[in-house]
Amino acid sequence: MDALSLRNRNDRLRTLLSFFRPDDNVLIVIDPDPDALGSAWALKRILWRRVASTVIAIIRPVKRWNNISMIRLLRIPLTPLENVPVGSFSKFVLVDGQPHHNPVFGSFRFDVVIDHHPLPPEKPASDNDTFYDVRPQYGATSTILTEYLKTAKITPSRSLATALLYGIKTDTRNFERHTREEDIRCFLYLYPKVNHSVLSKIEISDLAVEDLVFFERALKSKIISDQKILVYLGEVPSSDILVIVSEFFLKIHNISWSIAAGKVQDRLIVVARSDGYRKNAGKTLQRCFGSMGPAGGHASMARAEVPLEALRTRLHRKRLTRTCIESFLKKNLL
Ligand SMILES: [Mn+2]
Incomplete structure (x- = not known):
């Protein structure tokens, strides 16, 4: 019927x-x-x-x-x-x-x-x-x-x-x-x-108390340059927290480009949010990470998933330390 x-x-x-x-x-x-x-x-x-x-x-x-x-x-x-x-x-x-x-x-x-x-x-x-x-x-x-x-x-x-x-x-x-x-x-x-x-x-209930530890990390380790902000959160349970943190920083009125990255299992996940005016988030992530793994999105929101193995090869390193991931992100995205 x-x-x-x-x-x-x-x-x-x-x-x-x-x-x-x-x-x-x-x-x-x-x-x-x-x-x-x-x-x-x-x-x-x-x-x-x-x-x-x-x-x-x-x-x-x-x-x-x-x-x-x-x-x-x-x-x-x-x-x-x-x-x-x-x-x-x-x-x-x-x-x-x-x-x-x-x-x-x-x-x-x-x-x-x-x-x-x-x-x-x-x-x-x-x-x-x-x-x-x-x-x-x-x-x-x-x-x-x-x-x-x-x-x-x-x-x-x-x-x-x-x-x-x-x-x-x-x-x-x-x-x-x-x-x-x-x-x-x-x-x-x-x-x-x-x-x-x-x-x-x-509508606003998207956090648990346990997630606040990632905000603490984000507030301590944020790197601000011009109208851009970058945080590397190390290991995170899922990419959800990266989305929440990157959207949170875009609330700052004169920040136009916000990136939160973290390790989820054997991948580096990069989440970008932008006002879509100065920078195209999708194109930028595609350019930086497209050769290593899936990367892309829209002008205002984008995401890249880089296998850590591919990142090790790219950086010629056996071990990926926090400093080396952070400086790689900084060099490419800020
Ligand atoms: Mn439906």
């Missing part, structure tokens, strides 16, 4: 609901990013009192602090998939994804699939056993679910509205990419219903 061939929103809602019976136990399976979380929670709300139960199962642990804050502050009910007795459910739903995206998704036979990613070249066989509502032109699945809520005349709670709006904002990167009129229309509909203080706490 292909949802888009249905005449209008009422038809689509009616067909969606016709896939469920009052005694159904429904399992919604998601890869937990904000858009998937908002969409799954909205669908659980739509099915409330229409089915016996709805459980939202996540296929992996949530790692990003923003998403952990979102789940905690909005109290989104979730269960890890491995703790779910899959056999006790009678209906299976996938939102914000398609079966071919992930082997875990592929192991289910879904009754309903609601998504906004591109369809695979081999379109899934449209049959009457599965309801497909895939709209690749939409910026977010949260937009599709907001439309269903409106059609069903369900006013979302403040927490649900906040989750959906955050889903739309993250997937469209604040309407900087892949946005269409429907996304903006749903944003405007949700906006007055949102808890804005909770939303801004979710």
Whole structure:
């Protein structure tokens, strides 16, 4: 069953609901990013009192602090998939994804699939056993679910509205990419219903206390020259902290070029942020590191991943000391 061939929103809602019976136990399976979380929670709300139960199962642990804050502050009910007795459910739903995206998704036979990613070249066989509502032109699945809520005349709670709006904002990167009129229309509909203080706490929560040690390191070891700043953080657990530190330094009003580098396993990762005016971050990193490993990006944001082995060869060194990495970065980037 292909949802888009249905005449209008009422038809689509009616067909969606016709896939469920009052005694159904429904399992919604998601890869937990904000858009998937908002969409799954909205669908659980739509099915409330229409089915016996709805459980939202996540296929992996949530790692990003923003998403952990979102789940905690909005109290989104979730269960890890491995703790779910899959056999006790009678209906299976996938939102914000398609079966071919992930082997875990592929192991289910879904009754309903609601998504906004591109369809695979081999379109899934449209049959009457599965309801497909895939709209690749939409910026977010949260937009599709907001439309269903409106059609069903369900006013979302403040927490649900906040989750959906955050889903739309993250997937469209604040309407900087892949946005269409429907996304903006749903944003405007949700906006007055949102808890804005909770939303801004979710949006800024990208650090853990343990990360402060890297800020200490960054503040101590920063090298400032003209409008440029460079920090080498040594070993870091992942490149996320490099992104946060380089974006933090770009907040300084007269810094126009900010670089944070660190070792992640056997690679030197360099993250650059720029006002995109004086320097093109992507081109600069490509020029400096392109011969050693993947490097590139846009005018304002870029990244390079240099295998340490390649760096050793380039610098003719057996051991890469802190000083030698730092002076190499300084010579090439400042
Ligand atoms: Mn999405």
